[in-house]
Amino acid sequence: MRILVVGGGTGGTIVANNLARRLSAEIRSRRVRITMLSASDKHMYQPGLLYVAFGQMTPDQLYRDQASLLEGAIDFHVDPVEKFQLDQNRVVTKSGKVHEYDILVMATGSRIVPEQIPGLVEGAETFYTEATAVKLFKRLREIQEGTVAVVVGVPHKCPIAPVELIFGLHDYFKARGIRDKIKIKYHYPIGRIHTIKEVAIWAKPEFDRMGIEYETLFNVSEVDVGNKVVRSEEGTETQYDLLIAIPPHRGMEVVEQNNLGEGGWIPTDRFKLTMNGHDNVFVLGDTTNLPVSKTGSAAHFQAEVVAENIASMIKIGTPVRDYDGKVYCFIETGHDSATYAMFNYQNPPDLKPPSKPMHWFKMSYNQMYWTSVRGLL
Numbered sequence: 001m002r003i004l005v006v007g008g009g010t011g012g013t014i015v016a017n018n019l020a021r022r023l024s025a026e027i028r029s030r031r032v033r034i035t036m037l038s039a040s041d042k043h044m045y046q047p048g049l050l051y052v053a054f055g056q057m058t059p060d061q062l063y064r065d066q067a068s069l070l071e072g073a074i075d076f077h078v079d080p081v082e083k084f085q086l087d088q089n090r091v092v093t094k095s096g097k098v099h100e101y102d103i104l105v106m107a108t109g110s111r112i113v114p115e116q117i118p119g120l121v122e123g124a125e126t127f128y129t130e131a132t133a134v135k136l137f138k139r140l141r142e143i144q145e146g147t148v149a150v151v152v153g154v155p156h157k158c159p160i161a162p163v164e165l166i167f168g169l170h171d172y173f174k175a176r177g178i179r180d181k182i183k184i185k186y187h188y189p190i191g192r193i194h195t196i197k198e199v200a201i202w203a204k205p206e207f208d209r210m211g212i213e214y215e216t217l218f219n220v221s222e223v224d225v226g227n228k229v230v231r232s233e234e235g236t237e238t239q240y241d242l243l244i245a246i247p248p249h250r251g252m253e254v255v256e257q258n259n260l261g262e263g264g265w266i267p268t269d270r271f272k273l274t275m276n277g278h279d280n281v282f283v284l285g286d287t288t289n290l291p292v293s294k295t296g297s298a299a300h301f302q303a304e305v306v307a308e309n310i311a312s313m314i315k316i317g318t319p320v321r322d323y324d325g326k327v328y329c330f331i332e333t334g335h336d337s338a339t340y341a342m343f344n345y346q347n348p349p350d351l352k353p354p355s356k357p358m359h360w361f362k363m364s365y366n367q368m369y370w371t372s373v374r375g376l377l
Helices: 010-022 024-028 048-053 130-142 161-175 197-210 253-257 296-316 356-372
Strands: 002-006 033-038 042-044 063-065 075-078 081-085 090-093 098-100 103-106 110-112 146-152 182-187 213-215 220-224 229-232 237-239 242-246 249-251 278-283 327-332 338-343
Touching: 002 010, 010 024, 010 033, 010 103, 010 296, 048 130, 048 161, 081 253, 103 296, 130 242, 146 161, 146 237, 161 182, 161 197, 161 242, 161 327, 197 338, 249 253, 278 296, 296 327, 327 356, 338 356
Parallel strands: 002 033, 002 103, 033 075, 103 278, 146 182, 146 242, 182 213
Antiparallel strands: 042 063, 081 090, 090 098, 110 249, 220 229, 229 237, 327 338
C-alpha cells in the first residue's frame, strides 16, 4: 500500500507521523510505504510570525529541519508536485519524477495574494511571511504618532489574527508610552467586527475599552499609496500613517493550475475529509473548502481523523471516524493575558474572560508545537 503525503506543513507532518506509528508493523513487513513530498526542507511555526512583528520572537526561532520532525520510516523528499494525475493515481514532481500511490493525502496549504488589491503590496505592511513580519516590526518601532489603520481581506487563514493584532498594537504602543498619540482604526469586511458572531460580541467591548475605532462593511478596493488613503468598495476611505493588512488568501497555485478547486480550495467532504469524486484522496488543512477556520489546530484535528481512518482502512477495510469540524484557537489579548475559542460544526465558541494562566499556556504551546507536530500531543 503506497501512501503519498503532499505538503510538509502542520497537517501533512502530523498525518504522516501518525500513520508511521499506527502502521509500524505493516511498514516493517513492507506492506505499507509512506512518502512525503514537500517544497521546503524547513518547517515554520507560522503563528510565531505575529510575535516576530512585535519583537517577541526572532525568525530563527520559527524553524526546524523538516526531516528532524518525521518518523524514520517516512521517505521524505524536497521535490514539490507540479502535476496531479488523479485518474491515474500518480503525481509528477518538479524534478520530473513520477510517484504512484494507492492513497493520496493533500495538505498543500494556502498563500497570500495581496496583489489582487491595487496598491496593497506597495502601501501596506503585513506579517504573513518572515520578511514582512520583520519589516512590520521595524515600521512599528519608527512610528511616533498618527493613525494606524488595519484592514482585513477575505478569505484569510487564522481568522483570530486581526483581533490579536489589535490587542498587540494597543499593548505595544502603551508600553512605548505613545498610545495617546496613536489612533488605531480597525476595518472589517462584514457587518460586525468578526466573522464568528460570538467572537464579535466578546471583542466589541474589549475594543471600546482600549479606545479602538472600528468600521464594518469595509471591503478594500484600493490603496492610494501616494496620498496614504485606503478606500473601500462601499465608497468610504481612511487616511493613514501606517497601514497594516491581513491580505486575502488563495489555495496554492498548483491546485489551481491542475484545476482541482476554484480559488485553490479543493472540494472536500466535510465529514470524511475526502476529495469529492476521489475516495482515495484525503484533503486537510488550508487546502480544503470546508466551512471551518483555516488554522493549525483545524489541520491538527483533521490529520488525526485522516490518519486513523487510513490506518483502519488498511487494517480492517473501513474508516472509523468522522471529522466534526473541531477548531481550537488561542486568542492573545495583550502581552500578559489570553483566552481561547473552541468550536465545531454543531457548537459555537463560548469565550471565557482572558487570564494570565491561559497566556502562559499559549507561551508554553509555542514550544510544545514541535512535539505536537510530531503527533505526540
